[in-house]
Amino acid sequence: MTRIAIVNPNTTASMTATIAHAARLVASPTTEIVPVTSSMGPVSIEGYYDEAFALPGLLRAIGEAERDGAGAAVIACFDDTGLDAARAMVHVPVIGICEAALATAALIAKRFTVVTTLERSRVPIEELAQRYGMAGRAKIRAANIAVLSLEDPNSGARDRLRNEIVRAIAEDNAEAIVLGCAGMADLARILSLEFGLPVIDGVGAAVKQAEALVALGLSTSKRGAYAAPIAKPYSGALAGFAPA
Template sequence: MEILVVNPNTTASMTARIGAAARDAAAPGTRILAVNPAMGPASIEGYYDEALAVPGLLEEITRREREAARAGTPLAGTVIACFDDVGLDAARCVARGPVVGICEAAMQTASLLGGSFGVVTTLQRSVPALERLAQRYGMAGRCRVRAAEVPVLALEDPTSGALERLRAEIARSLDEDGAESIVLGCAGMADLARALSQEFGVPVVDGVSAAVKLVEGLAALGLRTSKRGGYAHPLPKAYAGMLAGFAPV
């Protein structure tokens, strides 16, 4: 099977790291196609970036699905590799296979590993969005979201001190909040989970890996997103201006 992993920002180096983490998690025989859109923000830090990342994300998913279908190798499913679960509902409307966001995947996985968990994300401005997602996924009573005050792109700079701040916030989550496991609240942290789990002696969940395994499981069971109700294909209609090319057909 082939799984599409979409980094909704436009930073190719982050996409490469995300793709490597996805391949490490994938089962033998699963192919990972890691991509990012050509348009949109370089990183997603807050509601504004999130909104403007959605058109590029949907364009990439639609294009890749059409290419796979023409080649006779339909995608098994799609992972949205941004912890804000950017455009998740819209993507489920246009994709043929299951679509899994890394926040939902990580929170559901952590909920199986202990009674409570901490989410450690990048910047404080991202905390409200993640708290809303925790409510949506029924996890608000089981987790606390903390920010390490690390810009997303600083995770790629070994001289930025980002890892030290992340480690310090994980320690506070365990000591002060009583977290029993940790969720890494950014796709750019995907390659850190295993080492941090060994260091702190608790499960540390990376949403990219969790989402890949969920898509594999859904595909193996032959399950796809229901197209009855809210995730039905968009109705054909005209779109105006810069969005004319996004009109459903």
């Protein structure tokens, strides 16, 4: 049995439940999905400022997941919040849902569009697309919706998401759509049927990639950038925790 920790780096438990459901839909029968809600940080992550406050809780959760026997971890935020720090800290594979989603989209489409939430969330994703070598293939759009409004059926958020997908197909000639927020994880299948093209959820993509790495016996390299840090005492939010 492979255990995969799905860490929601914000503190909204209802979003964790949505993420966990999406993960379990695609997980193999021999995979145990262990959802984790961060114990500290913002209620949602919508740009650089929120990311900074999410890091202590996220890193603590991933460290504890490895100690509890997780074979891999998924960071369920499309900003890939804390991804490099987490990979340097633990020895198990750590997957960011943005990187996973873009890699998956690249396998099935030449041009694709990421539809995310707010404008301040769009810019970090553009930088990630550049980092992952996808800037020439991926367009990034913001649907002008707050993350938590996705949970309110009366907010109109899902209609604005659909309208942005319509524009992406017409104006970007998108061959696939990537949902640029973990809070959208439950919408991929219905939107794919509705629009007649692949709609990719990063949570599901990350779970399958985590399973593949575990099956291949591959883990995070500890040479170069991800070399294991020297154990040292921490204060404040990470008091009592040191890298393995």
